[in-house]
Amino acid sequence: MSSSHNTQEQLARIRAVQARADNPVCKVSGLASIRLSRPDLTEAVRFFTDFGLSCIHNDGNLALLRGTGDSTASVVIERGPARYLGFSLTVDSADDLQRLAAAHGVSVADNHPQRGGQVIVLRDPDNLVVEVMHGWTHLQELMHSEVIPANRPGHSPRINRTVRLDYKHPPRIFRLGHTVMGVTNFVNSLGWYQQNFGFIVSDFQMMDNDPIPVVAFIRCDRGDTPSDHHTLAMGSAVEIGHMHTAFELPDMDAVVAAGVVLNRRKHHHTWGIGRHILGSQIFDYWRDEQGDMFEHYADGDLFDASVPTGYHAFGGDAMHQWGPDLSADMAGKIPSLHLVQTVVSRLRNRSGDDLSFRRLKNLIRHAG
Numbered sequence: 001m002s003s004s005h006n007t008q009e010q011l012a013r014i015r016a017v018q019a020r021a022d023n024p025v026c027k028v029s030g031l032a033s034i035r036l037s038r039p040d041l042t043e044a045v046r047f048f049t050d051f052g053l054s055c056i057h058n059d060g061n062l063a064l065l066r067g068t069g070d071s072t073a074s075v076v077i078e079r080g081p082a083r084y085l086g087f088s089l090t091v092d093s094a095d096d097l098q099r100l101a102a103a104h105g106v107s108v109a110d111n112h113p114q115r116g117g118q119v120i121v122l123r124d125p126d127n128l129v130v131e132v133m134h135g136w137t138h139l140q141e142l143m144h145s146e147v148i149p150a151n152r153p154g155h156s157p158r159i160n161r162t163v164r165l166d167y168k169h170p171p172r173i174f175r176l177g178h179t180v181m182g183v184t185n186f187v188n189s190l191g192w193y194q195q196n197f198g199f200i201v202s203d204f205q206m207m208d209n210d211p212i213p214v215v216a217f218i219r220c221d222r223g224d225t226p227s228d229h230h231t232l233a234m235g236s237a238v239e240i241g242h243m244h245t246a247f248e249l250p251d252m253d254a255v256v257a258a259g260v261v262l263n264r265r266k267h268h269h270t271w272g273i274g275r276h277i278l279g280s281q282i283f284d285y286w287r288d289e290q291g292d293m294f295e296h297y298a299d300g301d302l303f304d305a306s307v308p309t310g311y312h313a314f315g316g317d318a319m320h321q322w323g324p325d326l327s328a329d330m331a332g333k334i335p336s337l338h339l340v341q342t343v344v345s346r347l348r349n350r351s352g353d354d355l356s357f358r359r360l361k362n363l364i365r366h367a368g
């Protein structure tokens with residue numbers, strides 16, 4: 001269900017943040033990887049290989065995994081307490097990296113030998129590690145999962161051939177797509193990402209009586225070159241930090257087959273299969289042993305820089321066009337102890353924090 005034109009205009013008027021920065025330090029080209037720490041690398045690697053990634057390095061202290069089309073490891077796991085540490089963005093020029101380094105007073109360093117090239121390490125307003133990479137050693141593409149051509153009315157590429165899917169092995173993930181985080185102060189965080197990296201807001205989700213958006217889906221500004229509808233998304237609700245990270249599979253059949261394999265291997269299903277509204281992708285959500293959420297997706301939107309920002313009402317029915325009702329887990333109705341502690345601490349310690357009792361009540365009312 002899309003918002004009416006009037007609602008869009010009204011939400012655009014009240015929003016407290018801009019849709020894109022006028023003069024960003026640079027424009028990043030993509031998301032290269034997420035960084036995690038896990039107490040048991042064997043268990044973590046098992047989850048991600050069951051999810052469809054290939055492990056390319058594991059020495060017991062550091063594990064690297066990738067999709068078939070990723071040009072560098074897209075999941076970097078170090079041994080340590082279970083945490084989401086941050087992520088790595090990419091820039092197309094060494095000048096961009098130098099400019100960012102100068103703007104933040106940090107040095108450009110050689111990246112880990114497994115990755116190559118140069119890197120700078122920044123901290124976002126919530127202290128999340130944001131690396132920016134340039135000149136990394138591009139990995140060769142691996143063999144992709146097979147895509148069986150689909151017959152459609154008037155277009156039948158599959159003749160004398162059947163559809164038989166493999167439900168025994170995980171379909172191979174193509175690449176890392178996006179990562180989503182909850183932030184303490186939405187205006188600060190969105191402004192920081194826009195001003196430093198040139199991100200464009202593809203869509204805002206908002207409540208009708210609050211200038212602070214609940215969600216912003218943001219994409220890379222690559223001019224005429226299409227970019228994923230969202231490379232990052234940020235939420236101003238109850239969670240702080242990692243909300244989920246998404247990986248692309250070739251098509252809907254692969255998303256279904258991947259789910260069958262994960263179910264058989266006793267992994268924890270969260271919500272799906274369905275099709276989102278904002279981003280349009282087919283989705284299926286899972287949690288790993290540590291409770292972090294990961295998404296399989298296929299067939300997402302690609303926008304170039306010309307597409308204007310959309311404004312949409314936030315609500316429980318605003319997430320998907322078809323699929324099962326929002327699960328209790330996805331809707332936050334079975335909060336973890338960690339989430340309860342986060343909410344209590346945010347409500348107690350309000351300095352610069354968007355969350356208040358009033359906003360919490362408003363969020364619950366709008367979520368239905």
Ligand SMILES: [Fe+2]
Nearest residue numbers: 178244246295
């Ligand atoms: Fe997602």
